[in-house]
Amino acid sequence: MEFDWTPEQLSFRATVRSFLAEHLPPNWETVAHGPASEVQSEFADVFCRKLAEAGLLVPHWPARWGGRDADAWTAFILAEEMWMAGEPRGGQYMNVNWIGPTLMRFGSEEQQQRYIPPMAGGATIWCQGFSEPEAGSDLASLRTRADRHGSNYRINGQKIWTSYAGYADTCFLLARTSPGKNGISIFLIPMETPGITVRQIPSVIGEGDIHEVFFDEVEVPGTAMLGAEGQAWEITRTALSLERVGIPRFALASLMLHRAVDRLKKAGRYGGGAIEQSARAHAACESARLYSYNIIDQRVRGIATGPEASAARVATVSAERLVGEFVVEHCPEALAGGEPMLQAHHQRAIVAGIASGAAEIQLNLIATELLKLPREPR
Amino acid sequence: MDFTLTSDQTALTDAIDRIAQQFDAKPTDFHGFALSGAALEHQLTEGEYFDIALIPEFGPLTAALAVERLARSAFAAEAALSMLVRPQLPGEWPRPVAVVESGRPGRFVATAKTLIVIDGERISLARPSPGDVEAVESLYAYPMGRLVGSPALTKLSAADAANVRKWMRVALAAEAAGLIQAAIDSTVEHLSIRKQFGRPLGTFQALRHRMAECAVLAGGVRLLARKAAFSGNDGDAALAALHAQDSGTRMAYEMHQMLGAMGMTLEHPLHLWTYRIKALLSELGGRGGQAQAVATHCFGKP
Numbered sequence: 268m269e270f271d272w273t274p275e276q277l278s279f280r281a282t283v284r285s286f287l288a289e290h291l292p293p294n295w296e297t298v299a300h301g302p303a304s305e306v307q308s309e310f311a312d313v314f315c316r317k318l319a320e321a322g323l324l325v326p327h328w329p330a331r332w333g334g335r336d337a338d339a340w341t342a343f344i345l346a347e348e349m350w351m352a353g354e355p356r357g358g359q360y361m362n363v364n365w366i367g368p369t370l371m372r373f374g375s376e377e378q379q380q381r382y383i384p385p386m387a388g389g390a391t392i393w394c395q396g397f398s399e400p401e402a403g404s405d406l407a408s409l410r411t412r413a414d415r416h417g418s419n420y421r422i423n424g425q426k427i428w429t430s431y432a433g434y435a436d437t438c439f440l441l442a443r444t445s446p447g448k449n450g451i452s453i454f455l456i457p458m459e460t461p462g463i464t465v466r467q468i469p470s471v472i473g474e475g476d477i478h479e480v481f482f483d484e485v486e487v488p489g490t491a492m493l494g495a496e497g498q499a500w501e502i503t504r505t506a507l508s509l510e511r512v513g514i515p516r517f518a519l520a521s522l523m524l525h526r527a528v529d530r531l532k533k534a535g536r537y538g539g540g541a542i543e544q545s546a547r548a549h550a551a552c553e554s555a556r557l558y559s560y561n562i563i564d565q566r567v568r569g570i571a572t573g574p575e576a577s578a579a580r581v582a583t584v585s586a587e588r589l590v591g592e593f594v595v596e597h598c599p600e601a602l603a604g605g606e607p608m609l610q611a612h613h614q615r616a617i618v619a620g621i622a623s624g625a626a627e628i629q630l631n632l633i634a635t636e637l638l639k640l641p642r643e644p645r
Numbered sequence: 646m647d648f649t650l651t652s653d654q655t656a657l658t659d660a661i662d663r664i665a666q667q668f669d670a671k672p673t674d675f676h677g678f679a680l681s682g683a684a685l686e687h688q689l690t691e692g693e694y695f696d697i698a699l700i701p702e703f704g705p706l707t708a709a710l711a712v713e714r715l716a717r718s719a720f721a722a723e724a725a726l727s728m729l730v731r732p733q734l735p736g737e738w739p740r741p742v743a744v745v746e747s748g749r750p751g752r753f754v755a756t757a758k759t760l761i762v763i764d765g766e767r768i769s770l771a772r773p774s775p776g777d778v779e780a781v782e783s784l785y786a787y788p789m790g791r792l793v794g795s796p797a798l799t800k801l802s803a804a805d806a807a808n809v810r811k812w813m814r815v816a817l818a819a820e821a822a823g824l825i826q827a828a829i830d831s832t833v834e835h836l837s838i839r840k841q842f843g844r845p846l847g848t849f850q851a852l853r854h855r856m857a858e859c860a861v862l863a864g865g866v867r868l869l870a871r872k873a874a875f876s877g878n879d880g881d882a883a884l885a886a887l888h889a890q891d892s893g894t895r896m897a898y899e900m901h902q903m904l905g906a907m908g909m910t911l912e913h914p915l916h917l918w919t920y921r922i923k924a925l926l927s928e929l930g931g932r933g934g935q936a937q938a939v940a941t942h943c944f945g946k947p
Contacts, residue, residue: 268654268706269647270872276646340646528944537940543932546939550888553881554865557872564648581861631850633857638833640847640856 270557276340283348286323290314291355296608302615303358303475308392308434311357315389318356324389325363332371332379333387339566343559347515351522353611358393358431362386365509366393366439370455373494373502378455382437394435394458396426396442396480397503403428404625406441407500411482413442413452420444420454420492422462422485430622432458432465432478440482441503444496451499454491461485473614508572510623516583516616517555520590523612524548527590527598530606541597548589555582574636577629584626587619653702654710661711664688668720671914680917681788682720686741689715695727695740705729705812709819709874713867716823717830719917721787723753725816729874730761733812735805738770744813744928745792752924755780755790761809762798763929768806769798785924786917811882813929814938818870818885821893821925825863828900828918832856835904835913852903859899862892880942887935893922894932 272280292298298306318324319333327342328334346364349356356363367386370379385391402409411424422442432438435458444452458465462485468477494502528545531537537545558579565572591613594601601609620626634640650658668685689695698708708728715724726742743757747764754760755778760771771777777794801809836847836856846852869885897919901908908915929935 268650268871268875270875272646525944532945537944542940543936545944546883546887546936547891547932549939549943550869550884550891551865553872553884554869554888557868558861558864560646561648561868564646568649575864578861578864581858582865585861627854630854630857633860634847634853638829638856638860639837640833640853641837641845643848643850643853644844 276344279341280344280348283323283345286318286321287348287352287355290317291352295355296353302354302473303431303434304473305475307355308357308431308475311355311359311392312390314355315357315359317389319387319389324356324359325367325387328367328387329371332367332383339563343515343563346513347518350515351518353519353608358434359386359389359391360514361395361431361510362391362393364513365506366395368509369439369502369506370493372505373498374455375490377490378493382455385436391437392431392435393437393439394429394432394478394480396429396438396440396456398428399425400427404628406503407448407451409441409443409451411440411442413444413454413487415444415489416486418489419486420489422454422456422482422487424482426480426482427478428468429465429478429480430476432480433467433475438463438480439493441499442482448500449497452496453493453499453502454487455493456485456487456491460487471614472618473611507623508576513623515556515559516619517552517559517586519612520586520616521549521552521556523609524552524590524593526606527594527601527609530598530601536597541593544589544593544596548586548593551582551586551589555579555586558582574633577632578637580624580629581626581633584620587616591616650710651702654707657697657703657707658710658714660692661694661714664692664694665715665718668718668722671719671917676911678782678784678786678911678916678920679788680720680786682718682722685715685718685720685722686724689722689724695724696732698728698732705732705815705877706871706875708732709815709870712816712819713823713826713870716820716921717827717918719914721917721921723757725820726753726761726813729816729819730809730812731759733808734759734770735801739772743790746928748792749927750781750783750789750791752785752787752789754778754792755788757790760792760796761813762792766803766806767800768809769800771796771798784920786920787924789924807879810929810938811877811879814882814886814935815870815873815877817925817928818866818873818882818889821889821922822863822867822870824918824922824925825859825866825889825893825896828896828915828922829856829859829863831913831915831918832900832903835907839905839907846903855899856903859892859896862888862895866892878942880939883935883938883942886929887932887939890926890928890932890935893926897922897926 325334326337399409413420413422438456440454462483464481466479697703698705712725723741727740739758741757742759743753744751744761762769773796777796781789783789866889873881873885
């Protein structure tokens, strides 16, 4: 057991930092509002192509798909640095983290050839059609239907809270092909397919993040299905396990905490309650960091991650919350135009306990799988 | 970054585990507060386990793992200060080691051969004579004692004092990690067996979520304590001790609430861990003291 970085890992982090220093514009922090704002999305499009050229978009992918077979630490160090910089990759982080790897594992040859190279080149954005108005945490109750018509499927239904849908080229869609939990299938659908309507939902998270997506008689070929009919649950579980410890939220939370403390010190306002609250928030950030590193260590060793990934999520939610509360109480000007990055962080932090499986779902998993408490009756 | 134990660490923790297992359960006829493990300490002394931090292939991290494990036993041994702080003291100082902070009663003070005396910023060491210390009855489930005499004090330099304070924080966090885990284990057992409204208490979501939150805190204390023991960094030590006291505060309340009236009895062992946790909450200035240390070491001087 040890907690140091290797020289190679330190050097890789330095490489990523100097790339960011070179390619982020001087006013980046003032434009980095809204994870999928127009300005950020347009920047991401150019930035990700440059990242790809520099070998920094998908280094952890197999060489066959444009990577260099680097390990999960490389991917996570990259993710930390990007997230701390306000995620200049925009929605492309999802391709890098889980959509690409999921397609490599479950996709047909045709799907892989069609979709993976543009991801590796930084030239495409995907969205994730999971949640529905009646199916959030209870994802298995989703209603969007995909009915077979000859060799095609006809899709009708509605998705909601879909991030990046306004800019996405392709949707990773969950739809029902028959009743029950095992009746859900995955379709890879170009967003330009006739019958798809996207409507942005104004949100506190920031511009352009969440959307409603309507599917009205959307006809797709059977070859758009990922894996077999009814295989969605198995595939999604794999994808979500990558997503659960995907965004290193603790890293930006910690950076913003330090920044808020610096502001307070400069203003002569750091003392008493602020000291206690900032210290507590810092401990929560470092706890979440170690929890997350533990999961990455398991990934590198090929150990299937269990409830520890849920614990890492809950620890991260707690860290985000404590940093957010600290900023609001002691540095309120941050949310009133005083510091764009602090404000952007505060906006994004609200997502921590909700996206990719609500924190309460994680608590249930921890209770059953980590503590071995008896299951609750259904 | 490597979260698996080395073969040396595994061998050592297995050996500690074999010893500790004999002392894990509370004797059924024991209905008191302080359950001290003289026989446990004897075995640890015989095996020379108190000096493992000084052995290069083990080091302080392995010592912290041992402290964590020993704290899960029902019998309390003075292990944390001996294993993690004593190796840092300048010169040869015998064990057991205890801390007298601002003249207050402290754990193991009545039997200590070395006292770490904290008076404000100043830290001194002393070898108390039997008449210098006396036992104190307390709720804390550790054998408590206080300093009543005036043994000769050897004042530590500012650098040594800071180093001792740091390792005391690591020791506190490692011990808290074990205590918190034992309290959780004991509570999970109760929630899995005790039925109300026709089903085990552990099936009720109101309790499950609180238990899961406590489990996350417990894991965080463990990880931060281990990291601090590995790095020997002032900031890491302050963060670990703060998270330990913060989590311990919540845990001591929550576990008793989960156990209901059973947790009020001296028959059930829960109090052995929760009241030991409570003994740690005031040490080194409590949460305010750790927060100040975090501010100094992690955020720079205010």
